[in-house]
Amino acid sequence: MDMDNSTPSGINAFTDVKVIKLTVVPKDIYDISWFIDACEGIGFLQTDDAKLGKVSIFAPLSQLQDMKDLIEGLKSDGLDIMIEDEFYYGRNDNE
Numbered sequence: 001m002d003m004d005n006s007t008p009s010g011i012n013a014f015t016d017v018k019v020i021k022l023t024v025v026p027k028d029i030y031d032i033s034w035f036i037d038a039c040e041g042i043g044f045l046q047t048d049d050a051k052l053g054k055v056s057i058f059a060p061l062s063q064l065q066d067m068k069d070l071i072e073g074l075k076s077d078g079l080d081i082m083i084e085d086e087f088y089y090g091r092n093d094n095e
Contacts, residue, residue, distance in 0.1 A: 016061050017043075017089040020071070023082045026053040032079070035070060042066045058089060 024032060033045040036057065043059030059067040075081050 012061070017058050018061060018064050019085075019087055019089045020057040020059065020067070020083060021048075021085040022055050022057060022071075023084055024053045024055060025080050026050055028079055028081075029053065029055060032074060032081075035074065036067075039066065039070060042070065054084075 029045075029047055029050060032055070033047075036043060036045050042063040043057055046056045046058065048054040048056055057067060057071075071081060071083070
């Protein structure tokens with residue numbers, strides 16, 4: 001990565017965002033959202049389907065590893081979390 005924090009593909013670690021799609025136990029959505037919120041600045045959770053436990057987590061690339069560590073920590077603590085997909089927000093596969 002060069003000094004302006006851009007990768008050769010034009011992705012910027014501070015302005016570009018990754019979306020992580022999860023399936024969780026519906027009753028855990030609030031707790032997961034609270035943990036993310038408590039780690040100020042690493043991202044936020046959007047509930048896509050509360051009944052099915054479908055959520056999207058948005059994290060800037062500069063905080064992506066912290067977000068993944070948080071998810072793994074919650075899984076280690078016994079929360080049933082399945083990562084369904086991960087992609088760049090607002091970018092298509094051709095970019």
